[in-house]
Amino acid sequence: MEQGPISADFFGANAKTVALPEYCAKLAAARGVHFLDAGKHIASSPVDGVHFDPAGHLALAQAVAARIKNL
Secondary structure (H helix, E strand, C coil), rough: CCCCCHHHCCHHHHHHHHCCCCCHHHHHHHCCCCCCHHHHHHCCCCCCCCCCCCHHHHHHHHHHHHHHCCC
């Protein structure tokens, strides 16, 4: 869902963003590199609908750290 006061500036971006992880995962697999779908761990802040809030940054950092530990 597009939200926030500047979401109109990014018309259609949400649909593209939802589709992007699948393409990135396939490309990573084809190249033999690791991929982390950040969208499974964080979402854009409702303040502007684009950036992440402090809790989101922390959640992403924790997800990346956990993924690295499992490599």
